[in-house]
Amino acid sequence: MNKKAKRGIAIKYPFTLPEFPDSKFEYERGAWNYQLYKDEVILTPSKKEKGRPYILNSDNGEEIKIFLKPQLLGYDPVPIVEVNGNVTLIAEKLPWYKYAIAFIPILLLTGGLIGGFIGGVAILFNSKIIRDGSSPLVQYIKMIFVSGLAFVLTFLAILAFQGALNSID
Numbered sequence: 001m002n003k004k005a006k007r008g009i010a011i012k013y014p015f016t017l018p019e020f021p022d023s024k025f026e027y028e029r030g031a032w033n034y035q036l037y038k039d040e041v042i043l044t045p046s047k048k049e050k051g052r053p054y055i056l057n058s059d060n061g062e063e064i065k066i067f068l069k070p071q072l073l074g075y076d077p078v079p080i081v082e083v084n085g086n087v088t089l090i091a092e093k094l095p096w097y098k099y100a101i102a103f104i105p106i107l108l109l110t111g112g113l114i115g116g117f118i119g120g121v122a123i124l125f126n127s128k129i130i131r132d133g134s135s136p137l138v139q140y141i142k143m144i145f146v147s148g149l150a151f152v153l154t155f156l157a158i159l160a161f162q163g164a165l166n167s168i169d
Contacts, residue, residue, distance in 0.1 A: 010035075011133050013090045019064050019083055020056070027068075027090045029077050029131070036068065077131050094130060101140060102126035104147045108154050114161065115154045122150035 010030040017025060026037040036043045036054055043066075045052040053065035068079040071093075081088040105126070108119030126143045134142070 011131060013078060015081065015088060015090050017066070017081070017083055017088060018086070019058055022059075025081075027078065027081075034077075036066075077128055091131065098130050098139075101143050101147075102130050104143075105150045108150060111154045111158060114157045118150050118154045118157065122146050 010028045013027045013029070015025050015027065017023070020038070023039050026040075028035045028037065036045075038056065043054045043056070046055050046065075049055070049065070051067050053067045056064050056066065058064050064083060067082040069082050069087075070076070070079050076094070078091040081090060103123055103126070105119035105122035108115035108122070111119070125146050129139055129142045129146065132139065132142075
C-alpha cells in the first residue's frame with residue numbers, strides 16, 4: 001500500500017469484496033489512467049507476478065491476489081475484479097446497443113489506414129463516454145457527435161492526402 005489517496009477529476013466506482021468485508025474498495029478511472037483504492041489508500045500492483053495482481057493480506061494473514069481483468073477486449077474502461085476465481089463487477093454490464101453506438105466509427109476502416117486510425121481513436125473516446133456518468137441521452141449525443149466528427153475528419157484527411165498526391169504529378 002502506498003500513500004493516502006489524492007483525488008482529481010475522475011469517475012469513481014465503489015465496490016466491496018467478500019474476502020475483505022470491513023473494507024471499502026474503489027476503482028477510479030481518469031482520462032488516461034486508473035487507480036485502485038482500499039479504504040482511501042492507493043494500492044500498487046505487483047510488478048513481479050504474472051497478470052500484475054494487487055497482493056493484500058486478509059485479516060487471518062492469508063495472501064490474496066486481486067486481478068483487474070478487461071471487459072470487451074479492453075474497450076470498456078471499467079474492468080471486472082477477480083479474486084480466487086470469483087468475479088466481482090465494479091460497474092453494471094452495459095446493454096449491447098450502447099456498445100453498438102460506441103463502435104459506429106469501425107465503419108471508417110473502409111477509409112484505409114487514415115480511416116482506421118481516426119476510427120480507432122473515436123472508438124476509444126466513445127468507450128470512455130459510455131462510462132462517464134452522464135445521462136444516457138447526453139451519452140448518445142456525445143457518441144454520435146464523436147462518430148460524426150471522426151467521419152468528417154477522415155473525409156477531410158483523405159481529400160488532403162489525395163490533393164497532396166495529385167500535386168506531386
